[in-house]
Amino acid sequence: MADIKGISPTLCMHQILLKDEAKLVRQPQRRLNPPMMDVVKKEVLKLLHLVEVEHRAYCTIKSFNLQMSEAGLHSKLQLQELEEIRNDAYENASIYKARTRAWHDNMISRRVFQVGEKFLLFQNRLRLFSGKLRSKWMGPYEVVRVFPHGAIEIKCLKSGKVLKVNGQRLKHYHEGIEIGEVGTLHLVDPIYED
The missing domain is CATH 1.20.5 (Single alpha-helices involved in coiled-coils or other helix-helix interfaces)
Structure with missing residues (x-):
């Protein structure tokens, strides 16, 4: 390396530090089969093209x-x-x-609670077995007292137990809905003529 002009031996010479017990082994040259050689050649050409494009972009940006x-x-x-x-x-x-x-x-409809009205209470307790088709509303309950800020005191009509709940958990209980006269309609199979 010292006989080549313009290249300093300190830049081109390097050392590989090995352990004392390491043995040097020369490995055989690996050759690629022709189809793989074409793939590698294409990839190398792509990389060279990218390097060239980056260099052009760098020169353009530098000039601007x-x-x-x-x-x-x-x-x-x-x-x-x-x-x-x-x-x-x-x-x-x-x-x-x-x-x-x-x-x-x-758009929120304000609910007005009157003492003596009947309501259903939403049951939001944790259930171990989900009754998918079971109603989530318990009741009926009767309003005993209305507090400001939406708190309602209700009494269970069955047990007489008094609870204080949030008004958002209540919905009106409509009792005594009369079912009118029920009509019947008989269906017959259609008759097709050829």
């Missing part, structure tokens, strides 16, 4: 960015614009959320 101070100022302006756009989007999202919340709040 000769004035680094202007490029830095331009990037600062772009970041400030991006921050303004983000702030506008945040404000628009908060306005949208407020309008949506107000619209949904207007």
Whole structure:
């Protein structure tokens, strides 16, 4: 290496540190079969093409960015614009959320509870065996007292037990629904003529 002009031996010479008991072994050259050789050749050509494209892109960017101070100022302006756009989007999202919340709040029907009315109570206790077809409403219960902020004191009509529950767990109990006259309709098989 020392006889080649322009190349320093310190750059090209290197050492591989091995343990004392390590044995040097020369491995045979590995050869690829012809179809595999074509695949490897294509991949190497692709990589060389990518390196060439990256080098061209680097040269182009370097020629455009000769004035680094202007490029830095331009990037600062772009970041400030991006921050303004983000702030506008945040404000628009908060306005949208407020309008949506107000619209949904207007759609909520306010329940009015009167003392003596009958209601069904939603049973939200943990069940080990899910009765899929069983009703989740217990009752009927009668309203004993109405507290502010939606709390209701109810009394079970069967056992006389008094409970204090949230008004959202109650729904009106309609009793005495009369079933009118039931008509019958007889169906016959159709007759097809040939």
